[in-house]
Amino acid sequence: MAEHGENVPAYRTIRVAGPEGPVEAVADAAAWQARAAYPDILSAGGPLFGVVREREAGGWELIVPFSGSAPQDARDSMGAQFRMLAQRCERDGDTDARQECLRAAERTEWETDDEMTVLGTRYRVARAECFLRSGPEGPEPPRPTDPDPMEPGEAYRAPDPSAGFVFDPVIATGMSAGILKVELLSLVPKSGTVPGAMRDDALAAALTHPGGVLLPAAFMTAEKIHGHWRPNSVANHTTPQSARDSLAMALRVKIPWKRGLGPRERAPYSAAADRFDAERGDELTVAGGHFRVVRVERLVRIGPEGPEGPRPSDLDPQPPVMVQHQQDVERGLIPADGGPDGEDDPVELDPSTRRLAALVGEEEARRERLRAGRRSPEPDGDAT
Template sequence: MAELGDNVPAYRTIRVSEPDGPVAAVADVEAWQAREAYPDVLAAAGPVFGVVRERDAGGWEVVSSFTDLAPQDARDGMGAQFRMLAQERERAGDAAGVEECMRAAERMEWEAVDEMTVLGSRFRVARAECFVRSGPDGPEPPRPTDPDPTGPGDGHRAPDFTAGFVIDPAAATGMSAGILKMELLAMVPVAGTEPPGVREDALRAAHTHPGGVLLPATFMTAERGPRGRWRPESTCSSSTPQAARDGLAMQLRVMIPWQRRLDAAARAPLMAAADRLDAERCNELEFAGRLVRIVRVERLVRIGPDGPEGPRPCDPDPQPPVMVQHQQLREQGVITDDEDEDTPIELDEHTQRLAALYEEEEARRKTRRAEC
């Protein structure tokens, strides 16, 4: 039976309201303009995972940001949350609370658990899908109203705009965000374009979790390839455009020279491109015949009657829980009781070069901060 009027559950509604201030009003206008300049909405990279906690007041609070590329990474984060809760309970003198939190944390080290109730609150590993807008010119770059508070080399110091975010489908959004949410909720992979199981899981999720909430945007780098096709060059985990620029600069100054074993002369064009990226804080960089762009990423968490969607069966999840992995390595002889933990690890020449390049970059950034 169709659900009409007051019978429509909150998780299936999309509430639209007027912007609550001038910045929000400008952001809504920019979002509408992006629909014209970048009319296509495309899947970007794979899903990301985070940890959420159900709130007594309604909705789910993000307690571990959606930066993990596999469910087990987020499970490890949930176990870490329980250990931090144990420390809080210890400071409060709550021995029973400490025991409950540690019992939950230790279970997470052995079992692939996506939801647990600890201290009366439900915690869950939740899944978000990533999308980018694209147009004739390629994927959409950052918008002027996207927060970008830090300078070159300090992108990691910016606040995490997703931490503490409340996933509440009943919360009102702007007109453009509401329309985008409708578009994303309707998207499923075309038959034959994805590995077996992906389309089936997506169709199932459209029925089990028909609602959705948009998380704050994140950023990644993408490169234009042959015939004008763009491909992701990084994950969509940078919380600000500058954090994505810093990641690109690190690639140019450290990782590419190391991977390709470049000498000083061959490194020079890459170093010059990284310097230009820092000086101009640009969102597009051309170097050595390559064109790379900082790209804006939208993330959608699907919502059902019991809250945010968890991992799907088709989601890659290659690593077991940490203690299971440790046990497997012991059985394989990779880890033994005879190892001397005090014996320093000797790096080969290639790895020593990576360490040297990284230290050089850290020294450069430290000098830059001192000069600013």
């Protein structure tokens, strides 16, 4: 039966309002301009997973960012949340509550539950779909209105703009965000473009979770290969600089390691990373490779019971940690009794791993020198 007027559930509404201030007005204008320059909406890779908690005041709150590329990543994080909650209960002297939290944490180590109730509060693994805008010149880079406060190499210190995000589809958005939400909610993979199970799950989600909420934008990097742009990182960077730092690290460490480059062959990549740090641009060409920082929109579908959880067709290759441990024991990879056999023996790294460790060590030393330089006081200009 069709729903009209006041009978429409809150999770199916999209409220649009004018910008609250000049900053919001500029951001809404930039979003509208992006529609013309980058008219196509494409998938930005697979979904990401985080952990949400039901609020006493209603709705759900994000407590673990959408950074996991598989549901098990978020389940592990949910277990860690329960252990931290157990520590708080211990400090408060609540032994029974502590035990309940620890039992819940241990359960996440053996079972694949995507929703659990602990101390009367529901926790859930939630799913976010990732999209990017694209046009004749390729995927959309960061916008001038996207917050980008940190220096090169320091982006990991920036606060996550989605921390504590409340999933409330009734909260009004700007005109451009409201239209984008409608567009993203209507997207379903075309037949033949993805495995049938994935398309079936997407069609089912459009019915079970017809509403949606847009998270703050995220960022990733992409590389142009044979004329086509391909993501080469996960869309879990919270600022443009975080994505730049990831690419700079790849140029200084990952690419030289994977390709077995010597000091002279590494030089062009290191120089390109230095330029990238100095210019803080969004594109980079080095040794025939063309890279770009890309802006990503993230949508969480909402239904009558809250944010959507993992779908049956989502890739979930790793079992819970204790199940994986048990499997390793059965394969003879580790001692069955967890005894001391080999525990105290030094770990012998293979040549490839030693080379990677050396490159990582060089990069850490370089960043520490930069930090030390920033901490050093400016010389007194009046000194003689």
